Amino acid sequence: MSTAGWLGDVLLGAAGAVGADLVVDPHGHAVRAGAAAERLELPTVQRACVVVVDGLGLHNLTAVPEIAPTLNAAPRRPLQSAFPSTTATNMAALGTGLPGGRTGMLGYTVRNPDTGRLLNLISWKGGPEPESWQQQPTVFELMAEQDLLSVSVGPWAFATSPLTRATLRGAEYDAAESLPDRVTRTLDVLGEPDVKLSTMYWGDVDKTGHHRGCQSPQWREAVAHLDAELARLAASVPRGTLVLVTADHGMVDIPRGDSAEFGGAARIDVAVNPVLADGVTVVAGEPRICHVHAEPGAAAEVLEAWRNELGERADVRSRDEAISAGWFGPVEDRFRPVVGDVVAAMRGDIAVVDSRTQSAESLTLIGMHGSGTPAERTVPLIRLAG
Numbered sequence: 001m002s003t004a005g006w007l008g009d010v011l012l013g014a015a016g017a018v019g020a021d022l023v024v025d026p027h028g029h030a031v032r033a034g035a036a037a038e039r040l041e042l043p044t045v046q047r048a049c050v051v052v053v054d055g056l057g058l059h060n061l062t063a064v065p066e067i068a069p070t071l072n073a074a075p076r077r078p079l080q081s082a083f084p085s086t087t088a089t090n091m092a093a094l095g096t097g098l099p100g101g102r103t104g105m106l107g108y109t110v111r112n113p114d115t116g117r118l119l120n121l122i123s124w125k126g127g128p129e130p131e132s133w134q135q136q137p138t139v140f141e142l143m144a145e146q147d148l149l150s151v152s153v154g155p156w157a158f159a160t161s162p163l164t165r166a167t168l169r170g171a172e173y174d175a176a177e178s179l180p181d182r183v184t185r186t187l188d189v190l191g192e193p194d195v196k197l198s199t200m201y202w203g204d205v206d207k208t209g210h211h212r213g214c215q216s217p218q219w220r221e222a223v224a225h226l227d228a229e230l231a232r233l234a235a236s237v238p239r240g241t242l243v244l245v246t247a248d249h250g251m252v253d254i255p256r257g258d259s260a261e262f263g264g265a266a267r268i269d270v271a272v273n274p275v276l277a278d279g280v281t282v283v284a285g286e287p288r289i290c291h292v293h294a295e296p297g298a299a300a301e302v303l304e305a306w307r308n309e310l311g312e313r314a315d316v317r318s319r320d321e322a323i324s325a326g327w328f329g330p331v332e333d334r335f336r337p338v339v340g341d342v343v344a345a346m347r348g349d350i351a352v353v354d355s356r357t358q359s360a361e362s363l364t365l366i367g368m369h370g371s372g373t374p375a376e377r378t379v380p381l382i383r384l385a386g
Helices: 009-017 033-039 058-062 069-073 087-096 139-145 162-167 179-190 204-212 217-236 299-313 319-324 333-338
Strands: 047-053 076-080 109-111 118-120 149-154 172-175 195-202 241-246 267-269 280-286 289-294 314-318 342-346 351-353 378-385
Touching: 009 033, 009 047, 009 087, 009 139, 009 195, 009 241, 047 087, 047 179, 047 217, 058 069, 058 076, 058 378, 069 217, 069 378, 087 139, 087 162, 109 289, 109 333, 139 149, 139 195, 149 179, 172 179, 179 195, 179 217, 204 217, 217 241, 217 378, 289 299, 299 314, 299 342, 314 319, 319 342, 342 351
Parallel strands: 047 195, 047 241, 149 172, 149 195, 267 351
Antiparallel strands: 076 378, 109 118, 109 280, 241 378, 280 289, 289 342, 314 342
16 A cells, blocks of 8 residues: 555545445535545445544654554555645545535634634634534535444544534544543444444544654653554454544644754744734634735735745745645635635744734644645555454
8 A cells, every 4th residue: 555645535435445325525526435445445344443643644653663563564555634734624624525625624723704803623612603614514424314324433522512513523423531441432333233434533642742742752652552552443343344544634843942944933923023914914824834814905015025034934825826726625715715815834843823813822832733744744544454
């Protein structure tokens, strides 16, 4: 398994592997579940389980073969995540098989065109109903239309969360907190004769990477714990079960001091940088990928200012340039204003923050993602069983 594919095929392909005849985007670039399964070289099976490990990029995983022997020894192939390389965008890609331009899940935060304010696509506080924002049907909803049972296993807090409603609605939800309990609950689910497709989500690798860095001893410990439990899962599933492991994005460490690659500040704060702040109403996205929204009539000046100030440290494009380049896939008309007037994708080990809108805690994070570098966008598809 060596040919690269894309993350949006994984859940859809798993559905195809269990025989579900689903069609995603029938009025656009229609994609059948069976075709997705063929692209990923998945066998025909009785049931399938997709384990989603938040933040476990392929580059991150292969850097630690000694602490993740099960995951590193299993057959795998690289996949390209959707852009931006962030959780909201890629959980939607997994759940619907579509890129962010079709789902509107275009960043950690986005500017809501109806209010002009930032909308956090994880917490969704003060935002519209998730189903009205992300209207594309999910693989789970398409399964349910055919009376095929799907189950998601994750923490209680996510059972009815806005992100679950936006990206994974249509499945039954089973909750378990610790990783061993979550694996055990997933095994119970897979033992139920009516379940055809399931997912299991684990977020601690991402959380540890954000706070400690993805090269830290704590991150390595988190991955080792995950590897051991997934080895138990693979060894215990019923015969005829396909177990796939993937991730929503990878991660890079951003120094808190100076940038080693470019020289100068690794973290640039828009709030104290008048060149970047002038003419800007709000900066959405996250530190590795900024959707910059300009004051009326100021977009061209803001584009020039950001390009001059960031130079080779970022790929800075206008909205039209980013959309034409296919950064977000086909973009629906209602989501064009969600894309920044200027979009800045960071290169190397720098980040652009905005202390006017970001929490104090978020300004100190070490591990980050969102941009288009291989470390952030390349994720694994690992076949543990089946």
